[in-house]
Amino acid sequence: xxxxxxxxxxxxxxxxxxxxxxxxxxxxxxxxxxxxxxxxxxxxxxxxxxxxxxxxxxxxxxxxxxxxxxxxxxxxxxxxxxxxxxxxxxxxxxxxxxxxxxxxxxxxxxxxxxxxxxxxxxxxxxxxxxxxxxxxxxxxxxxxxxxxxxxxxxxxxxxxxxxxxxxxxxxxxx
Amino acid sequence: xxxxxxxxxxxxxxxxxxxxxxxxxxxxxxxxxxxxxxxxxxxxxxxxxxxxxxxxxxxxxxxxxxxxxxxxxxxxxxxxxxxxxxxxxxxxxxxxxxxxxxxxxxxxxxxxxxxxxxxxxxxxxxxxxxxxxxxxxxxxxxxxxxxxxxxxxxxxxxxxxxxxxxxxxxxxxxxxxxxxxxx
Numbered sequence: 001x002x003x004x005x006x007x008x009x010x011x012x013x014x015x016x017x018x019x020x021x022x023x024x025x026x027x028x029x030x031x032x033x034x035x036x037x038x039x040x041x042x043x044x045x046x047x048x049x050x051x052x053x054x055x056x057x058x059x060x061x062x063x064x065x066x067x068x069x070x071x072x073x074x075x076x077x078x079x080x081x082x083x084x085x086x087x088x089x090x091x092x093x094x095x096x097x098x099x100x101x102x103x104x105x106x107x108x109x110x111x112x113x114x115x116x117x118x119x120x121x122x123x124x125x126x127x128x129x130x131x132x133x134x135x136x137x138x139x140x141x142x143x144x145x146x147x148x149x150x151x152x153x154x155x156x157x158x159x160x161x162x163x164x165x166x167x168x169x170x171x172x173x174x
Numbered sequence: 175x176x177x178x179x180x181x182x183x184x185x186x187x188x189x190x191x192x193x194x195x196x197x198x199x200x201x202x203x204x205x206x207x208x209x210x211x212x213x214x215x216x217x218x219x220x221x222x223x224x225x226x227x228x229x230x231x232x233x234x235x236x237x238x239x240x241x242x243x244x245x246x247x248x249x250x251x252x253x254x255x256x257x258x259x260x261x262x263x264x265x266x267x268x269x270x271x272x273x274x275x276x277x278x279x280x281x282x283x284x285x286x287x288x289x290x291x292x293x294x295x296x297x298x299x300x301x302x303x304x305x306x307x308x309x310x311x312x313x314x315x316x317x318x319x320x321x322x323x324x325x326x327x328x329x330x331x332x333x334x335x336x337x338x339x340x341x342x343x344x345x346x347x348x349x350x351x352x353x354x355x356x357x
Binding site for chain 2: 007008009010011012013014015016017018019020021022024025031032033034035036037038039040041042043044045046047048049052053055056057059060063064067068
């Protein structure tokens with residue numbers, strides 16, 4: 001790329017191609033030529049239009065308003081976030097989420113243990129009830145034996161014991 | 175208040191801009207708008223609409239990246255560097271034959287930007303350059319300043335297009351030599 005090519009392009013007023021533009025960016029002489037051409041053509045330094053100044057001013061306003069909104073949002077949100085964190089901390093310390101997560105299996109475990117205990121209790125109770133019933137039966141038999149003895153019917157101790165055993169273990173069926 | 179702000183350095187104004195001071199931005203903008211615009215004109219000859227577009231983009235980037243401005247840098251040099259990078263992106267995409275969005279480029283190194291030429295010096299140099307031209311050459315420059323196309327000038331002067339372009343080229347070179355110390 002020669003400077004002359006770029007200079008002619010500048011004079012003709014056509015936009016530069018990519019290659020010509022890249023040459024201009026690197027060539028100080030061509031930049032001076034472009035500057036001189038611009039001054040000669042415009043009769044002095046080029047100035048931005050009022051509309052361009054307004055566009056930049058409104059961009060500044062937009063940026064400022066956006067930043068102010070962000071700042072206000074930060075001012076409001078930060079204390080709220082801090083308060084929420086504190087509440088979360090307090091809740092965690094009081095075993096909020098921890099209890100529900102850790103204790104749940106314990107509750108289940110306790111329930112199963114309780115079930116086992118209940119079965120055992122029922123069995124024990126059943127056994128005790130049966131014993132009590134047997135005792136009552138024994139007492140009833142003893143009273144019957146006494147009644148028989150008082151009415152003159154002789155019954156030996158062996159036969160009584162045999163009766164008792166027969167009742168308790170069903171020996172007669174064997 | 176405005177006078178006080180006008181006394182502040184670029185760094186002080188930038189610092190205020192970071193805190194969203196409208197008045198400080200106005201001072202900074204007015205301090206450098208002409209120089210930046212002229213600089214972009216130099217890099218994008220014959221493309222006024224693109225100059226406008228990139229001029230706006232340079233300020234937008236400056237607004238978004240105040241924090242990247244180094245107090246040791248000259249503010250104008252920083253702005254020009256942003257502009258230079260944006261123009262380079264444009265030419266690179268043109269060279270690749272692509273039409274792509276200008277990418278996010280930020281100044282990476284210091285580059286000197288020409289100071290604004292004093293109005294009196296400029297007018298004097300322009301007057302001298304025009305006085306040194308032949309009547310035909312001067313007429314080309316004056317008609318161009320009025321927005322007359324080269325084709326129309328060729329018809330007015332009863333010359334061919336290349337001759338008219340050659341007269342303009344000569345006039346520009348003359349001014350370039352006269353303003354060598356200021357360009």
